[in-house]
Amino acid sequence: MAADYDLLVIGGGINGTGIARDAVGRGATVMLAEMGDLAGATSSASTKLIHGGLRYLEYYEFDLVRKALKEREVLWRAAPHIAWPLRFILPHHKDLRPAWLLRLGLFLYDNLGGRKLLPATKTVRLDQAPFAQGLKPLFQKGFEYSDCWVDDARLVVLNALDASDRGAKILTRTKCISARRNDDHWSVVLKDLVSGDERTVTASVLVNAAGPWVAEMLRGVVGANNSSAVRLVKGSHIIVPRQFEHDRCFIFQNGDGRIVFAIPYEDDFTLVGTTDVDYQDDLSKVEISQDEVSYLCKAVSEYLEKPVTPEDVVHTYSGVRPLYDDGAKDAKAATRDYVLELEAGENKPALLSVFGGKITTYRKLAEHVLAKLEPHLPFKRGVWTAYAPLPGGDFNVDEVDAHMAKLREDFPFLDLKFASRLIRLYGTQVRAILGEAKTEADLGKCFGYNLYEAEVLFLIKREWARSAEDVLWRRSKLGLRLSKEEAVELDRFIGGYLAEQRGAAA
Incomplete structure (x- = not known):
């Protein structure tokens, strides 16, 4: 019996959606099931960086750093609307790593990864403009180097969107209840968590990309006796009002060997993170602890002229990284590289x-992943994603401002902030939202700030948004802008719209 799908992916984070996109683009039939929202857990809780991981050089993870550095410009070119270059300032702290060691590390960082577009490292004076603003005067020397920013949750959604456009079936709010081998295929029971309905689908290959739930999937759902261990490490971030006016980011060394970033965020804020804390609690209730808040405030306050206090924090978020347990003593030293485990055999899916x-x-x-699965899947083409833009990203990295100017020319009612936000979220797909609108009123109901009904409906119909949280914290970061009352009204609108659609389909 032919299976319903060649490949069934469990997990709608960055790894799961990336695998689904690549596989369907090679000609495989693909389904992806995610029990919550896309990027609903770890993949929306990162520091939002495309980076090599400068500190990993101290742990001699040269292969990981090289692999990551090579991807910076690849991802920037694929999604120039949601990814862009940043310049980081690393102040020299005379009581921590010596300046020569920092310079050596940055020399390696510049030259390990085939950098072509990003500028190289340089030494800077921190007691002169613009860097003096915000820092304590005792920090006078630093190093400026390059990495990139990315909107992590949107990166996930765009991978899912591209996979869907190429023919993959993407299911959200759908939990995998059981998966059993049945002759030459998998028989998988999926439960729609909204309706409660269950259905069984078959697949030739099963990929467990469940993130923090990867081990739970193996034991409880697949029933595998897998000996590999996953180390769950919580990383938390705080968001505070903007701490400095220039556009540089800071990377601060701490006495415990960790580093903390302070990054300009959403125009009016500064993002500070992250922590590394082993985690063994409920994965559905991951949140920052007061100790983590204090740690991050203290870490940046050692460098910033104006101390950051817990009272300054306007928002926090936390995620759990599903690291491979390599036996490292401290969470900060556990490998960030991925490990792929394949279980297959003759006549065994x-x-x-x-x-x-x-x-x-x-x-x-x-x-x-697909190289390992190639013997088990009917691919019609080889690797392809390195030069393929993600939805909305079909323009050059230096054309963002031109697209923004053209958008404002075609839609004069858009002010600079509104146009910038739309281009930075949707790129060339923004015109599908604006349609033939001549005024803001043509976009429908305003839910607060510059979020209109036309955008919300686009996110529901096109991007699987099903709640205010999906819209405000993953499809956008407008949760920092809307009031609680406005968020409740948005939730009410989305719920009502979805109920109408279900009624019409019944």
Whole structure:
């Protein structure tokens, strides 16, 4: 009996959506099932960086750093609307790592990864403009180097969207209840968590990309006796009012060997993170602890002229990284590289489980997954994603301002902030939202700030948004702008619209 799908992916984070996109683009039939929203867990809780991981050089993870560095410009070119270059300032702290060691590390960082577009490292004076603003005067020397920013949750959604456009079936709010081998295929029971309905689908290959739930999937759903261990490490971030006016980011060394970033965020804020804390509690209730808040405030206050206090925090978020347990003593030293485990045999449908991984290396991870699965899947083409833009990203990296200017020319009612937000979220797809609108009123009801009904409906119909949280914290970051009352009204609108659609389909 032919299976319903060649490949069934469990997990709608960056790894799962990246694998689904790559596989369907090679000609496989693909289904992806995610029990919550796309990027609903770890993949929306990163520091939002496409980076090599400068500190990983101290742990001699040269292969990981090289692999990640090579991906920076690949991902920037694929999604120039949601990814862009940043310049980071690393102040020299005389009581921590010596300046020569920092310079050596940055020399390696510049030259390990085939950098072509990003500018190289340089030494800077921190007691002169613009860097003096915000820092304590005792920090006088630093190093400026390059990495990239990415909207992590949108990166996930765009991978899912491209996979869907190429023929993959994407299911959200759908939980995998059981998966059993049945002759030459998998028989998988999926439950729609909204309606409660269950259905069984078959697949030739099963990929377990469940993130923090990867081990739970193996034991409780697949029933596998897998000996590999996953190390769950919580990383938390705080968001505070903007701490400095220039556009540079800071990377601060701490006495415990960790580093903390302070990054300009959503125009009016500064993002500070992250922590590394082993985690063994409920994965559905991951949140920052007061100790983590204090740690991050203290870490940046050692460098910033104006101390950051817990009272300054306007928002926090936390995620759990599903790291491969390599036996490292401290969470900060555990490997960030991914490990792929394939279980297959003659007349035995394949199961591949993904441990670890980073936002930066998701595309290479997907290629490596499919290289392992190639004997088990009917591919019609080879690797292809390195030069394929994600939805909305079909323009050059230096054309963002031109697209924004053209958008404002065609839609004069858009002010600079509104146009910038739309281009940075949707790129060339923004015109599908604006349609023939001549005024803001043509976009329908305003839910607050510059979020209109036309955009909300686009996110529901096109991007699987099903709640205010999906819209405000993953499809956008407008949760920082809307009031609680406005968020409730948005939730009410989305719920009412979805109920009408279900009624019409009944």
